[in-house]
Amino acid sequence: MRCAPNPNGPWHVGHARMPAVIGTYRERYDGWFCVRFDDTDPETKRPDMEAYDAILEDLDYLGFEPDEIYRASDRLETYYEHARELIEMGGAYTCSCSGEEFSELKNAGKPCPHRDKDVETVLEEFEDMIDGEYSSGEMVLRVKTDIEHKNPALRDWVAFRMIDTPHPRAEASEYRCWPMLDFQSGVDDHLLGMTHIIRGIDLQDSAKRQQFVYDYFDWEYPEVVHWGHVQLDDYDVKVSTSTISALIEDGELDGWDDPRAPTLKSLRRRGIRGEAIVDSMVELGTSTSDVDLAMSSIYSNNRDLIDEETDRRFFVREGTEVPLTESPPAEANPPLHPNHEDRGVREIPSGDAVLLEADDIPAAENRVWLKGLGCFEHTDDSLAYTGDDIDVVREGDVDVIHWVPAAESVPVRLRTMDGDVSGRAEPGVAALEADELVQFERVGFARIDHHESDGGEERTVAYYTHP
RNA sequence: GCUCCGAUAGUGUAGUCCGGCCAAUCAUAUUGCCCUCUCACGGCAAUGACCAGGGUUCGAAUCCCUGUCGGAGCACCA
Structure with a gap:
């Protein structure tokens, strides 16, 4: 199993759910779990260099040590390799339509003119993408799915796009051609041997999208479970990294460990054991509807842990x-x-x-x-x-x-x-x-x-x- | 507009696949009592739920339909 965070800040309480559940399952079923930073957007989801370690610290606080740690930004060559293979199988094509143009065609169920390019041209244009010959927005690589699929969300989705902004990690700063989550994550989940995937309902369509790639490669898709969002009672602040980050920026909160912030650093500073959070998260189960986690549940679990020794x-x-x-x-x-x-x-x-x-x-x-x-x-x-x-x-x-x-x-x-x-x-x-x-x-x-x-x-x- | 998904007490959860043992489990919460030189811990008890309406059936929380409410996707974000 894997926990695939976007390194955009320290974790809030909701983030504890994934490691809590898969860490518990690892122990229960003698499993394996890794952390894989899905940091493939240096621009709109620009990674925060401090977040990589902050997240690992939060994980340690919860009481888990991952069996392995990966960064997607270290694995670009692997994704390129798989893209080339996919192109050779006729499963992907380079496309220079603007977003709006393609969207219109897609919604009408019509293919764009680039869909039937021959493999050689696609291969050449993809190499040019890798070499940074295009700038942002000029060219993408699309997976050929089913342009008439009844669910418009699945039609010929983007696998790679150009990003002019260099990645903040020095090791990855030269790359300009970046995979989208569905391609990167889909390929990695297979390569890294995932048997089970848990993810949010916002990614409900991911498995269906990635299934097309899996079909081309003749891979078997892992078991997947979707769960809803977690909200906490007792907090005025929304459980959202960007919201918390903005409040800190504005000086409304003193930092990630401000007692009013619904973050793991805050709970830690208050003296709540990571184990209490994990216990409460596991009790939430994995239902697909949104859930409200009562802080009193965490408190109750924590009292069990600390009362006798305090x-x-x-x-x-x-x-x-x-x-x-x-x-x-x-x-x-x-x-x-x-x-x-x-x-x-x-x-x-x-x-x-x-x-x-x-x-x-x-x-x-x-x-x-x-x-x-x-x-x-x-x-x-x-x-x-x-x-x-x-x-x-x-x-x-x-x-x-x-x-x-x-x-x-x-x-x-x-x-x-x-x-x-x-x-x-x-x-x-x-x-x-x-x-x-x-x-x-x-x-x-x-x-x-x-x-x-x-x-x-x-x-x-x-x-x-x-x- | 198109496409998915969900709905059990304040909160979370079991039961739903394979209808009867469910006048519905457990935890937490709240209240009361007991214990106690804490309003902690521990013990006991009470409170409190199958979204609505149809249908199938001897029998429905469980199967079917419709509706309502809620969530998600249709991004060159993750």
């Missing part, structure tokens, strides 16, 4: 300072993980005042349990310690909330899909290493991205993963 911490968003009175304990020691007491406890000093989230501040005279610290009653704009008897919580009339000390907490900027959130976290967070995952209790999971200096004070930047 330590807990406190983080208070936009905290309100409340003084503590009546001598509460000086330090709280909640466990790093409730299901794994052996990992130890955190050391959180309480100090004279704590920060709480506005919604958590109890009404006057009401009690609240500061997790790890004890029970407090809201009196006179402060929280008065009333004891450490956990039974008040068990009885159900006191809520347990998270908190941080006003003095010894550390500033955190949490980057989320809905923008940045400022707050403060318990002291231990400053010592966490980049890339570590935490669960901010009652807030959600987050990935520590880096620590930065903000006017003399150290600040931690984290990316929100999911609830």
